[in-house]
Amino acid sequence: MNIERLSTGIKKLDNILGGGIPKGFFIAVVGEPGCGKTILCIHFIYEGLRNNEKAIYVTTEESRESIVIQASQFNMNFDKYIKNGKLVIIDALLKARGDPYSLDELDPEKLVNKIIQVKKALGYGHTRLVIDSLSAFWLDKPAMARKYSYFLKKILYQWGFTVFATSQYAITTSEAFGFGIEHIADGIIRFRKIVRRGILKRYILVEKMRHSSHDLRMYEIDIVDGKGLVIKRATQYRSEDIILPESVKKRIIEASKKISDEIP
Numbered sequence: 013m014n015i016e017r018l019s020t021g022i023k024k025l026d027n028i029l030g031g032g033i034p035k036g037f038f039i040a041v042v043g044e045p046g047c048g049k050t051i052l053c054i055h056f057i058y059e060g061l062r063n064n065e066k067a068i069y070v071t072t073e074e075s076r077e078s079i080v081i082q083a084s085q086f087n088m089n090f091d092k093y094i095k096n097g098k099l100v101i102i103d104a105l106l107k108a109r110g111d112p113y114s115l116d117e118l119d120p121e122k123l124v125n126k127i128i129q130v131k132k133a134l135g136y137g138h139t140r141l142v143i144d145s146l147s148a149f150w151l152d153k154p155a156m157a158r159k160y161s162y163f164l165k166k167i168l169y170q171w172g173f174t175v176f177a178t179s180q181y182a183i184t185t186s187e188a189f190g191f192g193i194e195h196i197a198d199g200i201i202r203f204r205k206i207v208r209r210g211i212l213k214r215y216i217l218v219e220k221m222r223h224s225s226h227d228l229r230m231y232e233i234d235i236v237d238g239k240g241l242v243i244k245r246a247t248q249y250r251s252e253d254i255i256l257p258e259s260v261k262k263r264i265i266e267a268s269k270k271i272s273d274e275i276p
């Protein structure tokens with residue numbers, strides 16, 4: 013069966029994904045702060061708009077204006093699409109705004125109602141949806157993460173969205189927050205960052221993508237003014253290399269050597 017795939021707006025990433033994101037999927041975009049999650053979401057939204065799709069961007073970490081400014085730095089004119097009714101940015105950060113496109117409470121049910129209300133206003137046609145971040149909706153009740161994310165996925169699927177939902181916590185720092193989204197996602201795109209020789213380096217890894225023969229390698233990325241997220245080369249590192257400090261790694265290698273030496 014032929015699966016329809018959507019471009020992320022980044023050609024090399026589409027190739028890594030095995031041709032793009034299958035339409036209707038719910039994708040978890042996870043990683044620590046400052047890795048490029050929001051910027052990836054901006055690319056994804058803009059690519060839809062360019063192709064005459066509709067788009068909804070829910071922002072909990074930054075204001076609506078901040079998202080528009082960030083997009084403009086990569087030559088993506090979000091204002092134009094807001095004005096012609098193709099894009100709605102739901103602002104869940106500035107609670108005092110009180111306009112119809114803001115959310116005054118980080119409540120999963122209110123979020124769903126707002127998204128559906130906006131979808132109805134946008135009208136027919138495929139809609140890309142970003143929820144950045146979704147984990148913000150259960151910050152004060154992490155035990156509910158799985159239940160809420162399952163509820164959200166089910167309803168959003170019925171409305172025919174293709175969804176990018178971010179989680180600002182890496183699984184290494186807090187399992188409780190990250191886990192809810194990843195558990196129900198059709199795909200997981202993970203960002204990582206390290207400081208190597210005094211320079212911040214960022215990486216992207218497609219950790220899961222249903223119905224896709226995707227690249228399993230981790231790629232170094234750059235965020236470039238005027239351009240956005242750029243995929244560089246596949247790394248030689250294994251994911252363990254990125255997580256563990258040298259001294260710990262050494263000890264593990266020594267220990268495993270010792271074990272294999274002991275096996276007759």
Ligand SMILES: Nc1ncnc2c1ncn2[C@@H]1O[C@H](COP(=O)(O)OP(=O)(O)O)[C@@H](O)[C@H]1O
Nearest residue numbers: 044045046047048049050051052085235236237
């Ligand atoms: N115009 C720009 N040119 C180059 N790098 C930028 C630009 N704007 C933002 N960045 C980089 O992107 C980072 C923010 O990425 P973002 O996608 O917001 O991270 P997060 O994973 O927290 O959502 C900044 O810390 C900065 O390093």
Ligand SMILES: [Mg+2]
Nearest residue numbers: 049050073144
């Ligand atoms: Mg962000």
